[in-house]
Amino acid sequence: MGASKIQVGKIQIGMIGLGTVGSGVVQLLEKNRDLIRRRLGADIQIKKIAVAQTQKKRSLKIASSLLTDKVEEVLNDPEISMVVELMGGIDPAKRYLLQAIEKGKHIVTANKAVLAHHGAELFSAAEKKKVGLGFEASVCGGIPILRALREGLVADQVTSLYGIVNGTSNYILTEMTSEGSSFEEVLKKAQEKGYAEADPRFDVNGIDSVHKLVLLLRLAFGVQVDVESIYTEGIGRVGPLDVKFAEELGYRIKLLAIAKLEGDSMEARVHPTMLPKETLLATVDGVFNAVYLLGEYSGPGLYFGSGAGGMPTATAVVSDVVDIAKNILSGIGVRGSERMVPSKKIKPIEEVQCSHYLRFMAVDQPGVLAKIAGFLGEEGIGIASVIQKGRKLQQSVPVVIMTYEAKGRAVERALAKVDQLPVVTEKSLAIRIETDLG
Ligand code: NAP
Numbered sequence: 312m313g314a315s316k317i318q319v320g321k322i323q324i325g326m327i328g329l330g331t332v333g334s335g336v337v338q339l340l341e342k343n344r345d346l347i348r349r350r351l352g353a354d355i356q357i358k359k360i361a362v363a364q365t366q367k368k369r370s371l372k373i374a375s376s377l378l379t380d381k382v383e384e385v386l387n388d389p390e391i392s393m394v395v396e397l398m399g400g401i402d403p404a405k406r407y408l409l410q411a412i413e414k415g416k417h418i419v420t421a422n423k424a425v426l427a428h429h430g431a432e433l434f435s436a437a438e439k440k441k442v443g444l445g446f447e448a449s450v451c452g453g454i455p456i457l458r459a460l461r462e463g464l465v466a467d468q469v470t471s472l473y474g475i476v477n478g479t480s481n482y483i484l485t486e487m488t489s490e491g492s493s494f495e496e497v498l499k500k501a502q503e504k505g506y507a508e509a510d511p512r513f514d515v516n517g518i519d520s521v522h523k524l525v526l527l528l529r530l531a532f533g534v535q536v537d538v539e540s541i542y543t544e545g546i547g548r549v550g551p552l553d554v555k556f557a558e559e560l561g562y563r564i565k566l567l568a569i570a571k572l573e574g575d576s577m578e579a580r581v582h583p584t585m586l587p588k589e590t591l592l593a594t595v596d597g598v599f600n601a602v603y604l605l606g607e608y609s610g611p612g613l614y615f616g617s618g619a620g621g622m623p624t625a626t627a628v629v630s631d632v633v634d635i636a637k638n639i640l641s642g643i644g645v646r647g648s649e650r651m652v653p654s655k656k657i658k659p660i661e662e663v664q665c666s667h668y669l670r671f672m673a674v675d676q677p678g679v680l681a682k683i684a685g686f687l688g689e690e691g692i693g694i695a696s697v698i699q700k701g702r703k704l705q706q707s708v709p710v711v712i713m714t715y716e717a718k719g720r721a722v723e724r725a726l727a728k729v730d731q732l733p734v735v736t737e738k739s740l741a742i743r744i745e746t747d748l749g
Contacts, residue, residue: 320353322636325385325416326360327407328397329378332421332448333360334371335625336395343629351633353640361385363398386410393417393443393635395628401425405433412436412444417645419631421448421624427522427538430529434648443638443645445631450523451476451600453623454616455630460530460604461649467606469531471571473748476523478598478618479507479514480546480566484583485596487554488563494547506598516545517566517581524568524581527602532572533652536579542660544582548740553670556698556711557585557742560668563593564742576656578663585668585744592748603748661720666695666744669726671710674734675703680710686728687712690721707736713744 326333340347340355348354361382365375379385385394386407394411396418398404404425408418409432418437420426426433426446437444447457451474460469475481479501486497498515501507513519521543528536546566557564562585571578586593591613595601600618605611617623638645669687673679684694693715702708714722726739 320640321356322353322392322632322639323356323358323390324393324395324632325358325388325391326395326397327382327385327404328399329360329362329369329373330397330399331621332624332628333395333397334369335621335623336397336628337371337373339622339625339629347629347633351636351640353636355629355632355636358391359385359388361398382407386414386416391416392639393419393632395632396420396422397628398422399424401428405429408433409436412440412442415440415442417443417445417635417639419443419445419448419628419635421446421628423449423519423522423526427525430525431535434535438648441645443631443635444648445628445635446526447631448624448627450526451602451614452617452619453626454600454602454614454618455627456602456614457526457530458630459612459614460527464604464606464609467609468572469604469606471605471747472527472531472569472602473592473745474520474523474527474568474602475565475592475595475600476527476568476602476618477514477517477520477566478600479511480517480520481595481600482506482598483515484546484549484554484564484566487549487551488558491551491555493551494549515547517543518545520566520568520581524570524579527568528570528577528579529651530649531570531604532577532655533649534577534654535651536654536657540579540657542580542582546583548738549583549742552709553668553740553742556670556709557668558588559698560696560713561588562586562668562744563588565592565595567592567745569745572655573658576658579657580660580663583742585742586748587746590748661723662718663743664716664718666716666746667692667714667722668742668744669712669714669722670740670742671712671729671735672707672737672739673710673732674736675706675708676734679732679734682732683710683712683729686725687714689728690717690725692717692721692725719743
């Protein structure tokens with residue numbers, strides 16, 4: 312008697328979007344079909360893919376019968392139990408997601424923008440209809456950071472989190488450090504290499520990072536926070552000069568998404584940050600992402616990997632698809648979404664206390680340094696060290712001051728006074744310093 316053939320079931324999914332990530336998902340499901348079947352005990356079959364233009368030339372081979380430009384063909388198909396949204400943007404993506412949920416379909420999405428802005432509505436709709444909503448791919452692409460927070464650290468309270476969650480900004484800062492090039496030069500190179508979008512504003516202005524921080528806060532602290540309530544500053548004002556001074560002073564500049572629990576309130580902010588060179592996060596270069604977490608009992612942990620790209624992000628999308636498929640197959644329904652706690656007050660950025668790197672550009676003449684130091688003194692800001700290099704009498708030169716811990720408000724006030732001085736030739740820059748990262 313021959314070995315009996317194991318019967319495997321199938322889960323049919325529909326997709327919206329076949330771009331960088333969508334193409335990755337199609338390829339991954341094809342390449343790892345056997346592995347996924349073995350692990351899930353069923354096949355994942357793509358029934359339909361909605362795109363904007365069905366006639367578009369595509370890099371991957373795909374049966375034209377799978378494609379449609381009518382999203383309804385995905386949303387209304389009763390055989391499709393799960394919709395994978397990979398089109399991006401807020402509208403109409405939000406509408407499609409809500410329609411799919413309303414029809415009782417499970418959802419997987421990589422769309423951090425729609426979740427950051429409309430998460431409360433989408434999660435509650437999914438909860439009500441008892442469908443799954445997977446969003447692992449929306450934060451840090453190929454790093455299973457949401458799963459680590461939701462499952463690995465379920466028994467522990469994360470008390471602080473520092474993330475390099477935008478590969479484009481990290482690539483730009485890394486290149487500025489190694490090549491000494493300007494922000495504009497590196498951005499152009501990043502666009503040529505395909506590391507930066509044609510419109511990189513969301514990446515370099517910190518918007519993409521704050522979207523991800525909203526989702527990290529949901530899982531780490533159990534709070535739903537408005538994007539607008541988080542202080543967000545991009546890397547546009549960081550110059551080669553600052554990167555060079557940072558290096559000399561023993562620091563690296565990174566665009567960080569930061570969250571800290573402080574009793575009934577919390578810190579949540581995105582801004583360029585100086586980190587001591589020897590900290591692990593400071594060594595994360597190029598397009599890579601990393602999140603450093605501190606758990607109350609688990610202690611520190613660093614999650615590092617590819618934050619974007621078609622295939623790494625596809626692994627996260629398919630991990631959610633498989634997770635939800637397991638629930639469907641076992642008939643256990645869906646795991647409810649995380650229980651939220653009442654939202655905590657976010658400490659205003661003016662109240663956040665840290666050491667600062669201050670860079671002034673001022674005409675080199677006697678008494679300037681004393682004036683700047685005087686304004687800092689008036690605001691109670693202690694000076695830890697001063698660098699004034701490249702003396703060029705009567706020309707604009709940089710003056711760098713490292714401060715002791717001071718509140719954001721005091722620094723802001725002091726800089727406003729300094730910027731009124733006629734000898735100051737451009738808006739002064741402050742970069743916050745974080746040193747508590749192991
Ligand atoms: P993309 O390459 O621009 O692809 C977008 C896809 O959506 C295209 O296939 C497009 O169709 C389709 N589309 C656009 N409008 C549509 C509409 N109205 N109806 C149906 N289909 C429509 O985008 P992506 O880079 O794959 O990103 C997708 C999502 O993943 C975004 O939310 C993004 O933030 C997120 N994400 C991306 C990455 C990454 O590395 N790229 C990483 C993590 C998360 P056509 O092909 O016909 O133009």
